[in-house]
Amino acid sequence: MELRDLYRDVILDHNRHPRNFGQLEHPDAEAEGHNPLCGDRLRLAVRLAGDRIEDIRFEARGCAISRASASLMSEAVKGKDRAAVKRLFDSVHALLTDPHAPPAADLGKLAALSGVREFPARVKCASLCWHTLNAALEKSATTVTTEVPDEVPSGIAQQLAGEP
């Protein structure tokens, strides 16, 4: 377990200077992701041109891994159609969880996340943005979560999320 495998320069850079950070004007779909275990919270919006992600923006309050992963994802999916995004999602998922997964050629900078799988407690931090993007693409307005939030008192999660 090497810390430097987790906190690579690319990750630290995207954490400090997240790309595509902020609000998107005239979004076609939005979604919010929440990891109640660590308080990671992510809001993400996409503008579509037909089947293609024309633009994407996100706002995140969370750890370095979740911010960097969202930033890297936003760069990687911009301009891609749904089928290509789905293929990327599968590659990233394998990268994060399967130690025997062959290195996928299409990952590009996303490969910097390969160190995460040595830190099982952090896999959810890296995958939150992808689940949130999926939810947005399904035009689901619901909050996705990495956990059944059974330890969150009713009402409080919604308050934190700024929902009524």
Next chain:
Amino acid sequence: MAVTAVRPAASAVLDAERVRLDFPILARLVHGRALTYLDSAASAQMPLAVMRAIEDYQLRSHANVHRGVHLLSQEATAAYEGARERVRRFLNARSSREIVFVRGTTEAINLVAQSFARPRLAPGDEILITALEHHANIVPWQMVREQTGCSLVVAPIDRRGEVRLEELMKRLSPRTRLLALAHVSNALGTVLPVEEITAAARKRGIPVLIDGAQAVPHRAVDVRALDCDFYAFSGHKLYGPTGIGVLYGREELLAAMPPWQGGGDMILTVSFERTTYNELPWKFEAGTPNMSGAVGLAAAIDYVEALGLDAIAAHEQALLAEATAELERIPGLTILGTAAHKGAVVSFTLDGIHPHDIGTILDSEGVAVRTGHHCAMPVMEYFGVPATARASFACYNTRADVHRLAAALHKAREVFR
């Protein structure tokens, strides 16, 4: 029947290096490094004496309790009821009828919520809690609110993490049917002036429940001196096993409460027409209880009282002072919870580094801290942070642990430089 608690004379100074030898787990390596365990507020480690008491019970005496006439059942019953008497002495309760074994603090509070509060409360009635409560002292009351239509009133805290006493007193109204509050905050370490608060509530005839999960391992608790109505704590934060905890309840209140769960052991007679319930405290202990857990808890109480709770408290307060001073020197570090009177807990944030990243980096250095919202999301919301890192100290921690924590935090700053 009233017996004054006899506490062993505490040795003046606790020898933490010797204490550590009682906890074999502290000798293990984590990621190739010596373990620095600073997460005892979540769950304390267990000394050999507790493991051996459980082992001895299982090896020699285990059988079901309160049932058989055979020797093992008698021994198991004696061990289980002996543990109850041990807890009674520990808390200085009047009677062992006031000691109900439960799974932990959470179950104790739920028992009071469902069996004491729910049948009594109606719309217009109020349950008063404070803004620093653990979710276990919030959610059960929200459930009662949904069930009865009562209101949940929250006494605010200030920026130091102290309950604003005058605001709390203002909220003790003729409609208040119960005051439920922590003795010591798990997220901030604040020690609440429960004697003063309880006295004010009782003057108005308001029953008081104290969540003692974070207090019992660190200070002598006397429920008669506190004059509270309910007091709850967990075994595993007191160097005992998980799955065992205690609800102390004033006898006249417990006697008037309906059973919480039905089943064996909590009854005297059962026919299909009617059932008569058992006496206290068994009325609240449906089903075969956690005997080995109770035995382990009693052994844990023996252990901390042999060390001396005053000696433990003095030792931990010295570590708290040292940790606070050392952490305050780290640039960008903010301590949340700066109450005048604190338990040995340091909750903190570090500029530019999310607590979750702090937790991972500290772990790689062998330093175990808790990161997250500490099951106190309203506290996090009040301070405007999603989470904190929390180091908590116990009898087996040393100054070396404090130094390793500080060194690991410097490392975290280097990684994120």
